[in-house]
Amino acid sequence: MFLMDLWYFGALSSQVKTGAPVTVQIAGEPLLIGRDNAGCVFAMRDICPHRAMPLSEGRQTTSPDGQTRIECPYHGWQFDVDGVCKTIPSLTEAQKTAMQLGKIRCKSFRTAEAQGLIWVYFGDADAKPLSPAPRLDHVGDTAPRLHVSMLFDCPLDHAVIGLMDPAHIAYIHRQWWWRTAKSVHEKQKAFGPVDRGFSMLPHQPSSNSFLYKLLGSKPETEIRFELPGLRTEYVLVGGRQVTGFTAVTPIDETQTQITIALYWDHALLNAIPNFLLRNAITTFAGQDRDAVQAQQKGLKHDPKLMLIHDADVQAMWYFKLKAEWTEARAQKRPFINPVKPATLRWRS
Ligand code: FES
Ligand SMILES: [Fe+2]
CATH class of the missing domain: 2.102.10.10 (Rieske [2Fe-2S] iron-sulphur domain)
Structure with a gap:
């Protein structure tokens, strides 16, 4: 399970x-x-x-x-x-x-x-772990400066794929400070495998998000996803970092805990009162929560679901990663990352 x-x-x-x-x-x-x-x-x-x-x-x-x-x-x-x-x-x-x-x-x-x-x-408490505990890049030994936790009344998989799905952003997160209906355009992003997941390789983030514009000249961003449900977004700008870490943790078969931790050493974020940042993150994550919880009404009838190219390819990779992890553990062999380098295109 x-x-x-x-x-x-x-x-x-x-x-x-x-x-x-x-x-x-x-x-x-x-x-x-x-x-x-x-x-x-x-x-x-x-x-x-x-x-x-x-x-x-x-x-x-x-x-x-x-x-x-x-x-x-x-x-x-x-x-x-x-x-x-x-x-x-x-x-x-x-x-x-x-x-x-x-x-x-x-x-x-x-x-x-x-x-x-x-x-x-x-895993086996008496055996050596298969890997060291995850470690974020760029943040050194600092602790998060802000965190938000939220309960999603949905199974893990829908919380995870909801998080990595680029096509919902212009709908679920449509708001003046993030995306507007007019800002939707075609995008292409390069991806590659990382340890137990994949990375949207470092790139200049989309010009249609207001918050990225605020960070100033030429930010570079990378988004990594790794099993069991860890998403990290690194934004580097002028030698400074803003790092958003999201842990999607299954509580049981029906509930999922989302924890968002934000690290930064960027002066702009120091200038924003913490409660405003917290409100923005809570609003954003709350939109995802409301979407996946509403989706449960449809899912309880167990309909057939579709994953389409290229907007849902990351979700396809997630299921492949899980399947390969399970198989590799059952066969007691090393995990072979099924994700191959690819460029994905979508409108959002
Ligand atoms: S000591 Fe008896 S239940 Fe814990
Ligand atoms: Fe979302």
Whole structure:
């Protein structure tokens, strides 16, 4: 159902404070993401192996020897950050020896943290991940300066292909500061494969968007998409960057979480009040959300769908990437990127 052996976006660093774990659900799995006493991030299944109480209902505490513990509120069992059971308060001394606490485990997940983003690896917890956690170019070790999270009541695939679909922009996002009906014209963009996805190769962005015009002389933009649902738009202008990162994360089969994080060192964005930027992003993402949620009314009748050339070719690539990833994992062989360099043309 969901792609495995991949890093999924878990949370923003700023959301996870020591002693105050957060809960998220990714690919059907309820997770508790916390930060230990040393400041390192950890993640475990938010279900107590004793009798299924969510561990997030309990508390994060510290053992007498200074180790971080997650304590279940029901019977006080305690787990270390790797999910290993360390304490069962009801046991007598004699029972303790018989129980072998180390064998009782809450499933834990590998995590990574960089650039203000927390990543959770979905795959064999004991094996080395197939790849290091994703890392954005151009932003160095900075954290996002703004973020917006939004719930889309639709399955992952429609959220993803809605995001990469150039033909909806002139309709769903028609507004004076982005696109107008008159600004629609024919475009051609060069694409090429990148690790687990594809890139709209660096180019001068379309002259019909007002915001790009504001950034000043000759911006260059690149848009990358990678599995499982990561879209990054890099805008470079006069040695400065504006980077928009979007994580499209499946909560379960019917709901998808969208997180947009914006990085920049461009003076223009410093001059715009954060609430205005946040409003613009929320408006934009809200238009996508409203579209895919309205689309669900049609989709529930399970109609046959069409993908056309060239506007829907990126969506075709997305399905090919997913199919190849699944097949490569099943056959335990390296992934072979099915995307070939191509120039796509459309009107938008
Ligand atoms: S359910 Fe967690 S300790 Fe019993
Ligand atoms: Fe959109």
